[in-house]
Amino acid sequence: MITVSLSYPLSDELLQQWGRPQVTAIGQFDGLHLGHASVIHQAVSLAREQKVSASVMTFHPHPKEVMKKGDYEGYLTPLADKQAILADMGVDVLYIMSFNEDFSKVSPEAFMTDVLLPLQIQTAVVGFDFRFGYRGAGHEDTLRKLGGEQMAVHTVPPFELDGEKVSSSDIRRALQTGDLTQASRWLGRPYRIRGTVMDGEKRGRTIGFPTANLKLDDTYVIPVKGVYAVRALVGNHWISGVMNVGVKPTFHEGVLNPSFEVHLFDFNQQIYGESVVVELHHYIRPERKFSSVDELISQIGNDAQTAKKLLG
Ligand SMILES: Cc1cc2nc3c(=O)[nH]c(=O)nc-3n(C[C@H](O)[C@H](O)[C@H](O)COP(=O)(O)O)c2cc1C
Numbered sequence: 001m002i003t004v005s006l007s008y009p010l011s012d013e014l015l016q017q018w019g020r021p022q023v024t025a026i027g028q029f030d031g032l033h034l035g036h037a038s039v040i041h042q043a044v045s046l047a048r049e050q051k052v053s054a055s056v057m058t059f060h061p062h063p064k065e066v067m068k069k070g071d072y073e074g075y076l077t078p079l080a081d082k083q084a085i086l087a088d089m090g091v092d093v094l095y096i097m098s099f100n101e102d103f104s105k106v107s108p109e110a111f112m113t114d115v116l117l118p119l120q121i122q123t124a125v126v127g128f129d130f131r132f133g134y135r136g137a138g139h140e141d142t143l144r145k146l147g148g149e150q151m152a153v154h155t156v157p158p159f160e161l162d163g164e165k166v167s168s169s170d171i172r173r174a175l176q177t178g179d180l181t182q183a184s185r186w187l188g189r190p191y192r193i194r195g196t197v198m199d200g201e202k203r204g205r206t207i208g209f210p211t212a213n214l215k216l217d218d219t220y221v222i223p224v225k226g227v228y229a230v231r232a233l234v235g236n237h238w239i240s241g242v243m244n245v246g247v248k249p250t251f252h253e254g255v256l257n258p259s260f261e262v263h264l265f266d267f268n269q270q271i272y273g274e275s276v277v278v279e280l281h282h283y284i285r286p287e288r289k290f291s292s293v294d295e296l297i298s299q300i301g302n303d304a305q306t307a308k309k310l311l312g
């Protein structure tokens, strides 16, 4: 998959290089959950039928982040994660349209005449609730009307599991309430975060549970504070472990930003500075303040046993 950065208005040079008949899925696609996957699979299969390239157009940063709407809570799949997942879905080209205040004012008409038609998109594939252009004025019918003879529009209906529509906002809620089973079902994979191992307070090893402290590489949606059964990719190996997302109330008061610390099972290596991906499989319990370090140690021991059982 090739990634192409776009900024509005598109230059002639860019259009010469990338303007070609193609089928394009357009959307924000944060989370790349099962609903998004159904839109993208549809685009890829239409592209194969029409013997043209399959592309995805997405917008970055997230419009909610740029427009400071107040309900922005971070990314389920920051750009790097999105890229990796889309590459595995058979997408040939990923267009990343730079989203800023100026671009937010582009009308549906201008988006069609200045972006979609010059790129020679012959079929646009969008989800049922797709909105585009200034103030989200455009929707699927607008796209159809403006595209006329030159661009077909394919709308994908809501993807449902057990009669419920899969949505990014429900996945965020599930992560914020510790319902990881639901989050994983809707995502079609466990929720993942990526970070770099930093120095911590060097206490972990003294209590028998060294923990790799992660500085997250992006502004992820933060799952509820507490203890999780996880699998972590360290180098080329997936290792089971237990993670605490929290502020360590046993030792500190008034900390606002949670830390992400993973104790890896049967592991004893120095990994400061390494990049680690953590998959959150199960939520075990909320974080709490213990009245002694011994109680904390014994609870972490129980957590590790629970995680081993849950991870099988
Ligand atoms: C599985 C697990 C569960 C934890 N649960 C709690 C908890 O409930 N309350 C708490 O104050 N700290 C908890 N911690 C955090 C420990 O206090 C922390 O790992 C320890 O202080 C070492 O920190 P350091 O790696 O920064 O040195 C937990 C850590 C792990 C690995």
Ligand SMILES: Nc1ncnc2c1ncn2[C@@H]1O[C@H](COP(=O)(O)OP(=O)(O)O)[C@@H](O)[C@H]1O
Pocket (backbone or CB within 6 Å): 197, 198, 199, 200, 201, 202, 203, 204, 205, 206, 209, 210, 211, 212, 213, 262, 263, 264, 265, 266, 267, 268, 269, 270, 271, 272
């Ligand atoms: N089983 C393990 N799980 C996590 N980290 C480990 C493990 N064994 C060794 N380490 C290393 O030790 C560090 C954690 O030790 P710790 O005493 O908790 O220090 P810090 O407070 O700096 O995180 C990790 O960053 C990693 O480099």
